[in-house]
Amino acid sequence: MNEITCECGHVNPEGTVLCESCGKPVEDNQHLNGNENQTLLNMRYDGSARRSQTYNRTFIDKVWNFFSSVKVGVWLIVITLIASAIGTLLPQEMYIPPGSDASTHYRDQYGLIGQIYYQLGFHNLFSSWWYMLLLALIGISIIIASLDRFIPLYKTLKTQKPKRHDQFMKKQRIFGKTESDSIDMHLMKENLKKNRYKVTEEDGSLFAEKNRFSRWGPYVNHIGLIVFLLGTLLRFVPALYVDEFVWVREGETKMITGTEGQYYIKNEDFILENYDENDERFQEAIMRNGQPVPKTYQTNAVIYERTDDIVVGKDPELKEVKEAEARVNHPIKFENYTLYQASYQQNEFNEMTFKLHDMDDEDSSYGEFTIDLDDPETEYELDSGHVVVLGSYFPEYELDDGEPVSVSKYPRNPAFVFNVYPPGESDGEPEVSFAGIGANVDGSGENEFKVGLVDFDVRDVTGLTVRKDYTLPFIALGGAIFMIGVIQGMYWNHRRIWVKPKDNGVWIAGHTNKNWVALKREIEKSTKGTGIETPVDQQELKD
Amino acid sequence: MKESTLKKKKKRLIFRTAMLAVMVGLIAFALISNLKDDKSAVAKGEQAPNFxxxxxxxxxxxxxxxxxxxxxxxxxxxxxxxxxxxxxxxxxxxxxxxxxxxxxxxxxxxxxxxxxxxxxxxxxxxxxxxxxxxxxxxxxxxxxxxxxxxxxxxxxxxxxxxxxxxxxxxxxxxxxxxxxxxx
Known part of the structure; x- marks a missing residue:
């Protein structure tokens, strides 16, 4: 059960199918490549000892041999493909409408199937642990299967001797016997060289070989894949990869997420331009769309760097880095970060102006006041001496069991409780009223004054993607190596021709990993004038 | 068994163990990083960061x-x-x-x-x-x-x-x- 010594004297590793040196089939191992009772030899991996069968198999060896199997690799790929396909049937979590809860969204939208989809984690498939595990297992399979094939093949091709065993020659697909005593071996050698073969000799036997490196194509290709996978793995290192998102309101200065508090952005202005509805060229398309078609989204921003020591929550000291605009496909770049225009929200309230007037006369006025919705004051004194106190402020007003409440801190639907004190009566009972968008309720039903909305100002919110990516060079390198491997294996073929003198003539055999027609043509050219008969294709004869 | 065979076998075992260990390590790193992404950063038993x-x-x-x-x-x-x-x-x-x-x-x-x-x-x-x-x-x-x-x-x-x-x-x-x- 150990090494196999061939009759040519070469010592082969256990599991060898064809002697590394002379190619003689190792009798006991023919089943490994399915060679029993076959007229032709299976030349995969040149009959090298692919999966060494260790005598005392340890656990490590068992794991190793499992991943070494191509069958296992193919299954892993098939499972991954099916999973990926299922992952595209329903939208991934990141694409469901913002604000909706994944745990109910899938069930409500897609019924039972949606529920199962969610429960099995398909809604977040591409970052789910088991999907990543599948990719990782494919990676392991690629590495181990490649190593287990490349190393024996490399050794075999390096060890092969020009003089091959008769059985090896006979069982090649291209094989021919010539019985003649006027054979010009020298001319044969020269012809082969002219066809750019590398020719070696042993005991009068000729061995011509070209493009052995094309056999390494698949392995180079696999190295590319592994580099690619490692590149994507690097994305988990925050120093190398950042992919974040930040909302910035007009006029607001905000820390840029993902920069560890180092950088801040101020949104000076967000611009949304639509295609001109009055322009004849666009009218038809806009009509068809049913709503305005945006032409540009743009954020005018200022980027700042924090100069003091970073203490979270503390107001930063900022130094301007640059002023820049982010448009679709024209991101803001600073240091190693890139800000992409990704989203926006319009018409968030910014300021509201009210006027105090007589309940029954809209045209009367005791003065106006403007509330900054980000920082409302507690009371507003009007020109007439009336004082309006903000009893309550609800940025995003909703009624909950008859009680006014706010559901967020963003002024999307602002509402107020106003307490109005007439001049000089700040100690007395105020008139209470409630005012919001499209709502104005008299607290007592007997109010003398009314606080009416006159004007408001809205602002936009811009959504920017923050990205830093040092992994791209690795991923590009992986892709390049992958392509080199493909080209190496596809555009060159490994061709070998053996010529062995016999008592009454010569035997000739040929092998290639692809493009047999070209090999036959080259043999025909090389044998011309040498007295060697053109060999036959035993495969074709069989068919 | 010959001594050289034993040696070879031992070498192979060490090589395979090392390769598998490295790969398992990388996978563990990826999975843990992925999990950490959406779990809380400050956990029980950790030092509370200053603010x-x-x-x-x-x-x-x-x-x-x-x-x-x-x-x-x-x-x-x-x-x-x-x-x-x-x-x-x-x-x-x-x-x-x-x-x-x-x-x-x-x-x-x-x-x-x-x-x-x-x-x-x-x-x-x-x-x-x-x-x-x-x-x-x-x-x-x-x-x-x-x-x-x-x-x-x-x-x-x-x-x-x-x-x-x-x-x-x-x-x-x-x-x-x-x-x-x-x-």
Whole structure:
């Protein structure tokens, strides 16, 4: 059960199918490549000892041999493909409408199937642990299967001797016997060289070989894949990869997420331009769309760097880095970060102006006041001496069991409780009223004054993607190596021709990993004038 | 078996073990990083990261590091969060008792406007310090995604307990007891 010594004297590793040196089939191992009772030899991996069968198999060896199997690799790929396909049937979590809860969204939208989809984690498939595990297992399979094939093949091709065993020659697909005593071996050698073969000799036997490196194509290709996978793995290192998102309101200065508090952005202005509805060229398309078609989204921003020591929550000291605009496909770049225009929200309230007037006369006025919705004051004194106190402020007003409440801190639907004190009566009972968008309720039903909305100002919110990516060079390198491997294996073929003198003539055999027609043509050219008969294709004869 | 064969076998075993170990290590790294992404950054038993915030409506600054040696309860809340309203009275009830035992309550608020919080404070008669996390930076740092969220930090600055959702009076009392420094 150990090494196999061939009759040519070469010592082969256990599991060898064809002697590394002379190619003689190792009798006991023919089943490994399915060679029993076959007229032709299976030349995969040149009959090298692919999966060494260790005598005392340890656990490590068992794991190793499992991943070494191509069958296992193919299954892993098939499972991954099916999973990926299922992952595209329903939208991934990141694409469901913002604000909706994944745990109910899938069930409500897609019924039972949606529920199962969610429960099995398909809604977040591409970052789910088991999907990543599948990719990782494919990676392991690629590495181990490649190593287990490349190393024996490399050794075999390096060890092969020009003089091959008769059985090896006979069982090649291209094989021919010539019985003649006027054979010009020298001319044969020269012809082969002219066809750019590398020719070696042993005991009068000729061995011509070209493009052995094309056999390494698949392995180079696999190295590319592994580099690619490692590149994507690097994305988990925050120093190398950042992919974040930040909302910035007009006029607001905000820390840029993902920069560890180092950088801040101020949104000076967000611009949304639509295609001109009055322009004849666009009218038809806009009509068809049913709503305005945006032409540009743009954020005018200022980027700042924090100069003091970073203490979270503390107001930063900022130094301007640059002023820049982010448009679709024209991101803001600073240091190693890139800000992409990704989203926006319009018409968030910014300021509201009210006027105090007589309940029954809209045209009367005791003065106006403007509330900054980000920082409302507690009371507003009007020109007439009336004082309006903000009893309550609800940025995003909703009624909950008859009680006014706010559901967020963003002024999307602002509402107020106003307490109005007439001049000089700040100690007395105020008139209470409630005012919001499209709502104005008299607290007592007997109010003398009314606080009416006159004007408001809205602002936009811009959504920017923050990205830093040092992994791209690795991923590009992986892709390049992958392509080199493909080209190496596809555009060159490994061709070998053996010529062995016999008592009454010569035997000739040929092998290639692809493009047999070209090999036959080259043999025909090389044998011309040498007295060697053109060999036959035993495969074709069989068919 | 020949000695060279044994040697070869041993070499192969070492090589395979090493290769598998490296690959398993890489996978573990990827899976753990992936998992960490959406789980809370500050976990039980970890050091609570420092922050510095203004007390609401004042210029007074509170920083967590300054409270070393005291138990600190950090409560993330907002006026627009309904369940937060439930636990506020409990916190108020226990505040003065534990204040004497060297335990501080920091209510980190996430509203954006002063008046809303002021009105809330008046209405519920809250006396413990309310800190203003205007841009939600501390909330991000502590990776809080749901309100209310509460961390109980002991005198050594280590997170003893982490609670998501509202607390009952009993539970609150129990947790505050846990972080009371020994005298």
């Amino acid at each position: 510095q915030l203004n007390k609401f409506g004042t210029d007074e600054v509170v920083s967590l590091d300054d409270l070393e040696g005291q138990g600190v309860m950090i409560n993330f809340w907002a006026t627009y969060c309904e369940p937060c309203k439930e636990e506020m009275p409990y916190m108020e009830e226990l505040y003065s008792e534990y204040k004497d035992k060297n335990v501080e309550i920091l209510a980190v608020n996430l509203d954006s406007t002063n008046i809303v919080v002021e009105r809330f404070q008046e209405r519920y008669g809250l006396s413990f310090p309310i800190l203003h996390d205007k841009n939600g930076q501390v909330m991000d740092q502590y990776n809080v995604s749901r309100l209310p969220s509460t961390l109980f930090v002991n005198a050594d600055g280590v997170v003893e307990e982490q609670v998501v959702g509202p607390l009952t009076l009993d539970k609150l009392d129990g947790y505050l007891n846990e972080i009371t420094p020994e005298t």
